[in-house]
Amino acid sequence: MPYLRRKLGIIFQDFQLFFDRTVAENLFFVMRATGWGDKGKMKRRLSEVLMQVGLDSAAGKMPHQLSGGEQQRIVIARSLINEPLILVADEPTGNLDPDVSEGIFQLFQEINNSGTAVLMATHNHKLLNDHPGRVLKCEKGKVLDSVHDVFSFRSEF
Incomplete structure (x- = not known):
C-alpha cells in the first residue's frame, strides 16, 4: 500500500484540505505520510509543485484565504508530490467557473x-x-x- 500511495496521485472533488493548517503544512503532511524525511528535499519539492500549479506564493496561506480555483490547484499540487505514474481526478472542475476549469484542464494536459x-x-x-x-x-x-467507438457529448455545460 505505501508503494502504491507514492505512485498514485488522487484529486478529490471536495478538496480534502486541512483547514487548520497552511498550504505548506497540508503538503508536508502528505510528504511525511509517504516516507519523506529530509527537510531540505521536502522544501524543494514543495516549491516545485506550487510553482507547477502557479501558486508558489501561497505556501503560508490558510485554505480559507484561497479561492475555490486556488484550493483546487493546491489539491493538484498535493497529488503531484510523489511524481505519480497515474493521476486520478474526481470531477476536478465541478465547482469551478469556466475560465478556471479551462486552466485546470490545461494543467492536466501539461x-x-x-x-x-x-x-x-x-x-x-x-x-x-x-x-x-x-x-x-x-x-x-x-x-x-x-x-x-463513435459517440458525442451533449453540450449543455
Missing part, C-alpha cells in the same frame, strides 16, 4: 505530456469537446472507448 497518465471523471462535456483526447464514456450500462 502533466500528461510530462509522462503522468491522467484519469479524470467529469460531466463537463464542453471541456471534452474543446480538447480532443481518449475518452471513456459510461452509457446505458456499457463503457464506450473513443478509440473504438
